[in-house]
Amino acid sequence: MNLTKNIPDMSKVTHPNWIEINLDALHDNIEFIRSMIPPKTKILLPVKADSYGHGSLACAFAAEASNVDFLGVAHMTEAILLRQYGVQIPILILGPCIPADFPYLIEFKLTATISDMHTARNFDEYLHTVGVKAKAHLKIDTGMHRYGVRADDFDTIRAILSLKNLEIEGMYTHLATADMAGNPNTEKQIDRFTRLVNVLAVDGIKPAICHCSSSAGTLLHPESHFDMVRPGLALYGYNPMGTYPAPWPIKPLMKIKATIRTIHEVPAGEGVSYGQYWVAQQPTKVAAVAIGYGDGYLRGEYNKGFVLIRNQLCPILGRVCMDATMVDVSLIPDVQIGETVEVVNGEADPRISMEALAEEHHTIPYEITSRVARRLYRKYYWKHRLLRWDDLKAEFKIPEFKEFPYRA
Numbered sequence: 546m547n548l549t550k551n552i553p554d555m556s557k558v559t560h561p562n563w564i565e566i567n568l569d570a571l572h573d574n575i576e577f578i579r580s581m582i583p584p585k586t587k588i589l590l591p592v593k594a595d596s597y598g599h600g601s602l603a604c605a606f607a608a609e610a611s612n613v614d615f616l617g618v619a620h621m622t623e624a625i626l627l628r629q630y631g632v633q634i635p636i637l638i639l640g641p642c643i644p645a646d647f648p649y650l651i652e653f654k655l656t657a658t659i660s661d662m663h664t665a666r667n668f669d670e671y672l673h674t675v676g677v678k679a680k681a682h683l684k685i686d687t688g689m690h691r692y693g694v695r696a697d698d699f700d701t702i703r704a705i706l707s708l709k710n711l712e713i714e715g716m717y718t719h720l721a722t723a724d725m726a727g728n729p730n731t732e733k734q735i736d737r738f739t740r741l742v743n744v745l746a747v748d749g750i751k752p753a754i755c756h757c758s759s760s761a762g763t764l765l766h767p768e769s770h771f772d773m774v775r776p777g778l779a780l781y782g783y784n785p786m787g788t789y790p791a792p793w794p795i796k797p798l799m800k801i802k803a804t805i806r807t808i809h810e811v812p813a814g815e816g817v818s819y820g821q822y823w824v825a826q827q828p829t830k831v832a833a834v835a836i837g838y839g840d841g842y843l844r845g846e847y848n849k850g851f852v853l854i855r856n857q858l859c860p861i862l863g864r865v866c867m868d869a870t871m872v873d874v875s876l877i878p879d880v881q882i883g884e885t886v887e888v889v890n891g892e893a894d895p896r897i898s899m900e901a902l903a904e905e906h907h908t909i910p911y912e913i914t915s916r917v918a919r920r921l922y923r924k925y926y927w928k929h930r931l932l933r934w935d936d937l938k939a940e941f942k943i944p945e946f947k948e949f950p951y952r953a
Contacts, residue, residue, distance in 0.1 A: 564917060568925055586770050586772060590616055591616075599914065601618075616637070617636070624638055625653050642658060647672075659711070662701050678711070697737075716741075716755050717757060762774070788900060790891070806833050806869065818866060818871055820847070842865055
């Protein structure tokens with residue numbers, strides 16, 4: 546048998562499940578946020594955790610094309626990878642830096658977060674030794690109690706801002722309860738940060754970029770906008786308050802789709818899936834859909850939720866498996882193996898929105914999006930075209946990986 550005459554076209558290989566990332570929606574969401582903040586206020590797009598599961602390279606280049614001012618990551622390694630693939634706009638590392646990071650911050654032109662006096666002095670001395678300067682943002686703790694210098698520690702803050710080699714370009718805090726409507730801690734934190742900015746201004750000290758707002762702060766607290774906003778969840782199109790549809794014109798980027806792999810009838814009295822938590826009360830037509838917790842689809846609850854097939858909501862039966870989820874397709878008499886299943890798509894039906902799925906599992910939308918597995922095939926919408934990664938890479942002119950992009 547000569548297989549060389551029948552080489553399959555790998556561009557046509559079938560995928561049991563996939564996600565669609567709408568980068569046009571990202572652009573539109575950026576424009577909406579831009580419309581509601583002062584003209585000179587900058588936008589930082591968080592691309593940490595692989596852009597909350599949406600793909601950090603794709604989102605970073607789409608953000609550049611949409612004139613976003615900054616990107617934000619949690620860890621330095623995330624930022625280095627973006628630089629190695631040609632991302633040029635400023636990148637703020639939101640997690641605190643340590644002395645081992647100093648050479649890489651300089652090599653890859655990254656903006657560090659400084660959270661304490663000791664690290665600030667060490668970095669300043671290191672910069673003096675190697676004869677360069679670097680930019681950083683100073684993290685202020687106004688009540689989150691995670692990272693940062695206390696907002697009322699004016700002496701430490703003034704000392705850090707006066708360092709000679711470490712240029713403190715920005716100063717910021719993070720709101721702990723902005724997504725909890727009416728929580729007084731949000732205003733308390735904003736007031737503490739505002740007071741600090743005003744105290745420093747009396748001394749003639751004004752960091753160029755003061756920032757405070759994540760998504761909920763940006764949408765609900767205009768007094769927190771300052772010089773830059775950091776709306777992650779909202780830019781990815783999900784409501785930070787947890788309901789769908791959102792009261793703002795934001796569009797979700799991610800849709801999760803799968804296919805039917807088998808169809809069978811379960812007799813009355815028989816159970817379905819692990820633990821047999823669902824038992825048929827009557828003969829039931831059941832489809833096994835190629836989506837499971839191995840793909841990031843949450844397993845915690847059973848007999849909850851739906852998928853959508855031919856605009857028909859189909860209840861989930863029993864436990865979600867690693868690679869499959871069983872659903873009731875009794876109301877679709879001619880359902881076929883291989884049909885497309887809408888797993889998460891709030892635009893098709895709000896009951897399968899990311900927010901609805903999060904509510905069912907007592908979590909938040911970005912826990913779900915950031916868990917989406919790499920084995921799901923990615924497709925991207927950009928300029929109203931559905932593109933594979935290779936096509937998107939060519940569209941954005943993403944260069945090949947270069948270990949040290951700033952060296953000749």
